[in-house]
Amino acid sequence: MxxxxxxxxxxxxxxxxxxxxxxxxxxxxxxxxxxxxxxxWNPDEFKVTLSDMARNNLRAALQLELDNATFYDCAKNAAEKADDEYSLAKFKALMKVEREHASAILKFLKISQPELEKLPTCSANSQTNTQEGWKRENRAIKAYAKFRDKAIESRLKEFFGALVEIETDHLDLHAENLRQMRV
Ligand SMILES: [Fe+2]
Ligand SMILES: [Fe+2]
Known part of the structure; x- marks a missing residue:
């Protein structure tokens, strides 16, 4: 080995x-x-001099990530109540990943985590939450693709590009589950 x-x-x-x-x-x-x-490891990975645009886009991304993490937390709890082990596992993993994205963004911004102004809600039904998750991932992909294309900092281009890939994996996962639910 x-x-x-x-x-x-x-x-x-x-x-x-x-x-x-x-x-x-x-x-x-x-x-x-x-x-x-x-x-x-390069210890300067998160030490990027941010343009005003980069700062604004990172703040917008942070709000999206915190909102999506809170939504997935709600969806995870709903799946747990319904004894739906698969959806519990999926939403829990997504919640953790989106939290991790928020903390990576905080490293670039060098700020502590802000409070969400309005907490997202979710359905008691995992299929509805999967549909909502698909919409949320789609929204995030569109925003991050724009941030990636507009970034003048090469490191942020790379970071937002990686987020687009990750959220696309999540989108595909929801889409596949929705296909299975319809069968
Ligand atoms: Fe994310
Ligand atoms: Fe990672």
Whole structure:
């Protein structure tokens, strides 16, 4: 068996121990290409001089992530009440990933977590929540694609590009579940 090593994800910064980098970051969902060995980690990854536009776009992304994380928390609790183990697992994983995105954004902004002005609600029904999750991921993908294309900081272009890939994985997951529910 190959020896384990320490890796770090360049999108969320979290460390991972394994014989190789994972196909998806277990914390933020970023794809394998964003992992580096911990010994090669650049401590300035989150030290980016932000333009006003970058700051505004990161703040908008933060609101989206916090809102989506709170929605998935609600959806997870609803699935738990309904004894729907699959939806419980899915919504819990999504809640954790979206929280991780919010904390990565906070590292760029160098601020502490703001309170949400209005807490999102969810349905008691996991199919309805899956539909709502699809809409939320779609909204996030559109916003992040715009932020990626407009960013003048190469690091933020990369960061928003990685978020587009991750949220697209979530969108595909919801779409696949909705297809199965219709059968
Ligand atoms: Fe990550
Ligand atoms: Fe996210």
């Amino acid at each position: 190959a020896k384990v090593k320490v890796f770090r994800c360049r999108i969320c910064g979290d460390p991972y121990i394994g014989t190789g980098a994972p196909t998806q970051c277990p914390f933020c969902g970023a794809r394998q290409q964003y992992f580096v060995e911990a010994k090669d």
